[in-house]
Amino acid sequence: MNNPIWNIGSIVMSKRKGFTLIELLVVISIIALLMAILMPVLGRARKQAWQAVCRSNLRQIGIGAAFYADDND
Numbered sequence: 001m002n003n004p005i006w007n008i009g010s011i012v013m014s015k016r017k018g019f020t021l022i023e024l025l026v027v028i029s030i031i032a033l034l035m036a037i038l039m040p041v042l043g044r045a046r047k048q049a050w051q052a053v054c055r056s057n058l059r060q061i062g063i064g065a066a067f068y069a070d071d072n073d
């Protein structure tokens with residue numbers, strides 16, 4: 001247990017507390033790549049949701065106009 005190699009390794013590992021610049025740049029580049037892939041997909045989903053809302057609004061306007069025409073001959 002008192003092997004000096006183990007003690008040196010534990011001292012070296014205990015002094016390292018943060019991430020290196022390379023590690024941070026790799027993580028940031030991976031996140032940027034994923035965002036570049038996902039942005040068009042999210043844009044299409046947003047457009048489809050907006051179209052569904054517009055269709056629903058037009059349907060409600062049509063129903064309201066039909067009820068008005070029915071009530072007021």
